[in-house]
Amino acid sequence: MDNLITVVDWSRWQFAMTAIFHWLFVPLTLGLSVIVAIMESIYLRTKSEKWLASTKFWMTLLAINFAIGVATGIILEFEFGTNWSNYSWFVGDIFGAPLAIEGILAFFLEATFGAVMFFGWGKVSPRFHLLSTWLTAIGASISALWILVANAWMQYPVGMEFDPAQMRNVMVDFGAFFSAVAINKFFHSVLSGWALSGVFVIGVSCFFLWRRSNRDFALRSIKVGGWFGLTGLLLCMWTGDGSAVEVTRTQPMKLAAMEGLYRGESGQSLAVIGIVNPEKRYFNDEPPYLFELSIPKGLSILARHDMNAFVPGINDIIDGIDIVDGDTVRTVSYPERIRRGKMAQNALREYSVAMEAGDTAAMQKASAQLKADFPYFGYGYFKSPSDAVPPVALTFYAFRVMVGLGSYFLLFYIVAMMMAYRWPDALCRQRWMQFVAMVSVPLMWICSEAGWIVAEVGRQPWTVQDLLPTCAAISNIPASSVIVTFWMFAVIFTVLLAAEVSIMVKWINKSTRKDLNK
Secondary structure, eight states: OHHHHHHHHHHHHHHHHHHHHHHHHHHHHHHHHHHHHHHHHHHHHHOOHHHHHHHHHHHHHHHHHHHHHHHHHHHHHHHHHHTOHHHHHHHHHHHHHHHHHIIIIIHHHHHHHHHHHHHOTTTSOHHHHHHHHHHHHHHHHHHHHHHHHHHHHHHSOOSEEEETTTTEEEESOGGGGSOHHHHHHHHHHHHHHHHHHHHHHHHHHHHHHHTTOOHHHHHHHHHHHHHHHHHHHHHHHHHHHHHHHHHHHHOHHHHHHHHTOSSOOBTOOEEEEEEEOTTOOTTSOOOSEEEEEEETTHHHHHHHSOTTOBOOOHHHHHHTEEEETTEEEEOOOHHHHHHHHHHHHHHHHHHHHHHHHTOHHHHHHHHHHHHHHGGGGGGGGOSSGGGGOOOHHHHHHHHHHHHHHHHHHHHHHHHHHHHHHHOHHHHHHOHHHHHHHHHHHHHHHHHHHHHHHHHHHTTTTEEETTTEEHHHHOOSOOHHHHHHHHHHHHHHHHHHHHHHHHHHHHHHHHHTTSOOOO
16 A cells, blocks of 8 residues: 555656646747747748847747757646556546647647748748748647647546446546636636747747847737737636636536635635645644735636625535525535445445456446445545545645736736837836736736646546546556656656757857848
8 A cells, every 4th residue: 555655646746747848848938939939920921131130039939948948848648648547447438539630630730830830941932931830830739729629628528428338437528628627727728828838929029129139029029929818818807707607617626626615605715915824634623824905706706707696615515515696506415425335336346256257247236336326436445534625725726826926917018018019218218117027927927837836736536527536547567666766757857858958048148149130
């Protein structure tokens, strides 16, 4: 048992580390590829060499980031087979479909037309080169679509049925992949990449101003990056609102963890800032916060778009209580889910025994019982309801980091754009604004990573919501193997990140000595 716990914990840490490193590169690719395409479109329309210089500068940074992102992404997909083979068996026919489409369609676009974009200058016509640039950007977004559709399915599994004969899930409705959960997740994630890329472009451009280099290049880059990033941020906030509604509907325990909410009420307030009580558990009477500053009725508005709506907390969800339109609604309590989950697992064992014995009647009886209780299959692995509660503190703090920094970046974009258009001379002289812009670049990555922490930590302990917890999804491998590969990947990813940052910094420094204002 100790070895199993060690394998589960280290495999989770390894996958989390790989995903966090991978997400350092993905959002910049998603946004910067479109910015490059926009700049090249302006160049083709104006025939101005200054826009050609801008396009090639940012395209080089895109190429550096793109290459490192591919390396980490491949390792991430391999880990499903090496570390999470039970998961791969349980849902492989479903989860594998979007990954296969991503590899066949999206990666083909990126690899084929990306090569033309990066190396095709002077070798193909300007129009075909521009087409290749746009197809590369579109391919990156299509790639994100299928990955995020697969991830959303893990959070909200639909369009499948469990086949006891194969002891695995099979797809019955491909269109169900595109649920409201998936659509919101796709747009929210991609648009966050737009917002991140805009901050990156403004920050790098302000470094040129800091070095008193290429003023015109920096200002036109700030304007393009600013408009693009601000658009992405505003739309990201809108889709974030939609995501909150979907989380309330499909993953209420995640929402409760995001808020550190144990007992809900009608007109539920939203904690703007706070300190979670580390001693608080659902079964004790400790206060949930050591300190909090809240917006009255804020969570009810966020979760259900109704200032007087009831929002269930962790204890309410465990007890199976919700209130809709003023009426108490009994949902399935967690103790009952655990009981029915164990019944589902026992029915599966009985089906297997009956199938080996060729007892058709027993197979039909076990299959009917399994179908009735299968929605709670994963709860059968738990000993108590506390096993199904996510890490509250980490989810709570990550959500506030994401929202707080997102609000800051809205102000940042407004100030940067106003200065670029109305007071460009002041922007070029004011070292404080240039410094703020450069410091904002790593802050934007922290904001982006915090969003992923909310999404993934908040759904723990599930790999597939309600159906398969992490303890049942693991591969049967020695703990020592996972520990060794964890540290091996940690070193490799750190070296790759350091290499990317070093190469980018050298390219930017080198470019400050060039004339990009032609």
